[in-house]
Amino acid sequence: xxxxxxxxxxALALALPATAACGGDDGGAVTLRYxxxxxxxxxxxxxxxxxxxxxxxxxxxxxEQNPWEDYWTGLDSRFAAEDAPDVFWNHVSRFxxxxxxxxxxxxxxxxxEDGVDPSVYPASLYDSWRFEDDQYGLPxxxxxxxxxxxxxxxxxxxxxxxxxxxxxxxxxDGGTYVEFLQKLTLDAAGNNALSPDFDPENVVQYxxxxxxxxxxxDWWNYAVQNGCALQTEPWGDYAIDAPECVEAIQFTAxxxxxxxxxxxxxxxxxxxxxxxxxxxxxxxxxxxxxxxxTLSFYRDGLEPGTWAVADxxxxxxxxxxxxxxLSNAIYAGTEHPDEAWELVKFLGSEEAQAIATxxxxxxxxxxxxxxxxxxxxxxxxxxxxxxxxxxxxxTIGYPLSMNDAAFGTAALDEFNQVxxxxxxxxxxxxxxxxxxxxx
Amino acid sequence: xxxxxxxxxxxxxxxAQGTPPRAARSWKPRQTLPAYAMLAPSLLGFAVxxxxxxxxxxxxxxxxxxxxxxxxxxxxxxxxxxAEDERALQAIGNTFYYVLLNIPAQTVLALLLALALNAxxxxxxxxxxxxxxxxxxxxxxxxxxxxxxxDPAYGALNRFLGLFGVDGAAWLTDSAWAMPVxxxxxxxxxxxxxxxxxxxxxxxxPAQLYEAADxxxxxxxxxxxxxxxxxxxxxxxxxLITSVIGSFQVFDTIHVMTAGGPAGSTATLNYQIYLESFTxxxxxxxxxxxVILFAxxxxxxxAQAALFRKRTVYDFS
Numbered sequence: 172x173x174x175x176x177x178x179x180x181x182a183l184a185l186a187l188p189a190t191a192a193c194g195g196d197d198g199g200a201v202t203l204r205y206x207x208x209x210x211x212x213x214x215x216x217x218x219x220x221x222x223x224x225x226x227x228x229x230x231x232x233x234x235e236q237n238p239w240e241d242y243w244t245g246l247d248s249r250f251a252a253e254d255a256p257d258v259f260w261n262h263v264s265r266f267x268x269x270x271x272x273x274x275x276x277x278x279x280x281x282x283x284e285d286g287v288d289p290s291v292y293p294a295s296l297y298d299s300w301r302f303e304d305d306q307y308g309l310p311x312x313x314x315x316x317x318x319x320x321x322x323x324x325x326x327x328x329x330x331x332x333x334x335x336x337x338x339x340x341x342x343x344d345g346g347t348y349v350e351f352l353q354k355l356t357l358d359a360a361g362n363n364a365l366s367p368d369f370d371p372e373n374v375v376q377y378x379x380x381x382x383x384x385x386x387x388x389d390w391w392n393y394a395v396q397n398g399c400a401l402q403t404e405p406w407g408d409y410a411i412d413a414p415e416c417v418e419a420i421q422f423t424a425x426x427x428x429x430x431x432x433x434x435x436x437x438x439x440x441x442x443x444x445x446x447x448x449x450x451x452x453x454x455x456x457x458x459x460x461x462x463x464x465t466l467s468f469y470r471d472g473l474e475p476g477t478w479a480v481a482d483x484x485x486x487x488x489x490x491x492x493x494x495x496x497l498s499n500a501i502y503a504g505t506e507h508p509d510e511a512w513e514l515v516k517f518l519g520s521e522e523a524q525a526i527a528t529x530x531x532x533x534x535x536x537x538x539x540x541x542x543x544x545x546x547x548x549x550x551x552x553x554x555x556x557x558x559x560x561x562x563x564x565x566t567i568g569y570p571l572s573m574n575d576a577a578f579g580t581a582a583l584d585e586f587n588q589v590x591x592x593x594x595x596x597x598x599x600x601x602x603x604x605x606x607x608x609x610x
Numbered sequence: 611x612x613x614x615x616x617x618x619x620x621x622x623x624x625x626a627q628g629t630p631p632r633a634a635r636s637w638k639p640r641q642t643l644p645a646y647a648m649l650a651p652s653l654l655g656f657a658v659x660x661x662x663x664x665x666x667x668x669x670x671x672x673x674x675x676x677x678x679x680x681x682x683x684x685x686x687x688x689x690x691x692x693a694e695d696e697r698a699l700q701a702i703g704n705t706f707y708y709v710l711l712n713i714p715a716q717t718v719l720a721l722l723l724a725l726a727l728n729a730x731x732x733x734x735x736x737x738x739x740x741x742x743x744x745x746x747x748x749x750x751x752x753x754x755x756x757x758x759x760x761d762p763a764y765g766a767l768n769r770f771l772g773l774f775g776v777d778g779a780a781w782l783t784d785s786a787w788a789m790p791v792x793x794x795x796x797x798x799x800x801x802x803x804x805x806x807x808x809x810x811x812x813x814x815x816p817a818q819l820y821e822a823a824d825x826x827x828x829x830x831x832x833x834x835x836x837x838x839x840x841x842x843x844x845x846x847x848x849x850l851i852t853s854v855i856g857s858f859q860v861f862d863t864i865h866v867m868t869a870g871g872p873a874g875s876t877a878t879l880n881y882q883i884y885l886e887s888f889t890x891x892x893x894x895x896x897x898x899x900x901v902i903l904f905a906x907x908x909x910x911x912x913a914q915a916a917l918f919r920k921r922t923v924y925d926f927s
Binding site: 243244247248251255268269272273274277430434435436437440442443455576577579580584587588591592594 | 676677679680757761762763764777780782783785855866868869871872873874885888889890891893
């Protein structure tokens with residue numbers, strides 16, 4: 172390490188609030204810090220750690236939660252200060268830059284020595300944590316997007332829930348999907364958006380709520396359903412200025428501004444707006460395209476039987492979404508690499524992930540446990556196969572790029588304006604591509 | 611008969627009292643060493659927590675650093691890139707806009723409040739506390755609450771305006787409104803605090819001056835501009851310098867209310883530094899922006915000090 176870096180680190184270390192110190196090394200007792208962002212999953216993490224401690228009573232695990240918007244800035248600055256958590260949730264969008272800059276501990280040797288069997292995970296999920304011949308994480312889960320809806324809202328609108336899985340949209344007249352959302356958009360007098368008496372200034376329930384920091388729970392779905400792949404190829408340039416992408420972005424904007432069936436972007440635009448589930452649980456929206464990781468949020472906020480999950484709508488190119496997965500990764504600078512590996516190995520095991528699936532937390536990284544997750548939710552009266560259907564079809568993997576930070580910031584900034592009706596979809600897409608591919 | 615020796619020094623004239631005799635400035639170890647010893651802890655803190663980071667930031671501004679690997683020396687490249695960085699230039703413009711929205715309103719309101727609460731009115735102390743309360747609350751918590759108030763669909767403000775048939779704007783997502791709204795929240799938050807300094811300044815003005823003005827038949831307006839305002843000059847200087855610096859460094863309210871949006875219209879220079887450093891991982895470039903911000907603030911502070919150098923003194927002797 173050179174002198175400038177030391178000086179910079181010293182300064183940053185001073186600027187950052189001191190984080191909890193690691194446990195003492197006396198007598199082998201060790202404390203690991205484990206960072207994550209989704210508070211919905213805390214109960215499952217705590218249960219898994221309790222199980223881990225049965226076999227490893229000398230390794231204490233401290234959970235550190237930061238919401239997604241703050242998680243990455245916090246992690247980056249703690250890498251810079253060389254005080255990062257020992258184990259942390261990693262995301263494919265950040266993984267390439269981290270691996271390339273050497274802040275992740277390669278797990279290849281540990282995996283070989285301990286004979287961890289990679290075939291328990293889907294190959295695509297396991298391989299997404301490989302960078303230049305080294306493995307940098309074990310799959311924690313996978314996720315996809317499906318259509319979550321309020322059964323009571325559909326019944327009130329006279330819509331048969333069995334038909335929800337067959338909805339279709341197109342960029343010209345909106346198709347049956349937009350008609351469905353119009354029927355669910357109600358003003359204070361009870362008129363829906365198809366009625367001539369409908370008062371768009373006085374809406375009490377919108378058809379859908381859309382909001383996303385990345386695009387994953389809003390426009391990416393329509394993009395994929397319109398044949399847009401977001402990138403030229405994995406690791407390639409961003410290509411969202413292609414016609415099929417711009418059409419989907421325009422369709423998303425139309426749901427706000429042309430059809431008026433989405434909770435207004437003034438309220439939902441990220442990073443400060445609400446998340447889709449907020450509006451659905453509050454009854455301000457009847458449906459949302461939402462992630463499998465949010466199921467427990469709906470379970471905890473709504474009465475059983477008042478909500479359900481269906482397949483995504485189909486666009487001109489078919490039905491689909493973006494699938495993604497997380498891994499548990501180890502910080503390269505950890506003082507306790509062996510203990511951290513023990514934890515990561517356990518969290519990646521069938522035993523640990525069964526605990527999470529049995530609590531309905533997330534779809535597991537270990538393929539054989541998928542049924543357990545589906546069974547948990549069937550027990551809650553929720554059929555979650557919509558998320559499995561979504562993982563097929565025209566579905567693509569999460570975009571992979573070294574420029575994710577530039578893309579994410581530019582996309583949020585530009586498309587927030589499009590959702591507000593202040594900017595043209597084509598111009599915004601071109602601006603994003605120019606910024607994201609510049610580096 | 612004794613005569614006074616001619617060499618007896620005469621007492622120094624009042625006008626020269628500002629300049630101490632030479633002997634007082636000479637080195638007296640018995641007094642100065644303990645003084646320096648007592649200053650040492652705060653000097654150490656000053657050096658470690660202020661001077662050192664400033665020097666590091668200036669040095670980093672000549673480097674390319676992504677926080678994750680070693681910084682790379684790039685010379686003046688970051689400074690050159692600024693000329694073509696529309697976002698950063700817009701942020702500099704936004705910062706001045708914000709300061710201009712903020713400072714005059716806050717200063718005038720604080721002065722008016724101080725004048726009102728300096729008068730003998732009922733429950734004066736209760737009012738003083740109430741006006742200072744917003745300053746005591748956490749800016750982030752206030753920002754979140756104000757964001758709810760300004761929410762166009764579900765916010766209290768537009769619901770209230772709706773009672774009168776007024777269609778409220780999309781306060782925080784309309785690029786014309788967002789900055790004035792944020793400035794107004796900050797004015798609301800800091801006016802009471804600023805008022806405290808004016809109150810202290812007002813109470814330091816000798817009552818005899820007003821009595822004399824009454825005798826001369828001066829009108830209240832005349833009294834304000836000839837006595838109150840000139841004698842508040844030291845308070846005014848302090849208030850302006852600290853609140854201008856504070857305004858140039860605004861961050862928390864913006865972070866929670868708009869995150870710099872829409873379309874970068876509320877991204878001030880300080881916010882842009884955060885974005886560059888921590889979301890784009892351009893810590894070297896962000897350091898350059900910090901140096902620019904430092905230079906701007908230093909220049910403006912010097913200019914203010916120069917403007918207020920002239921002092922008004924009324925001699926009672």
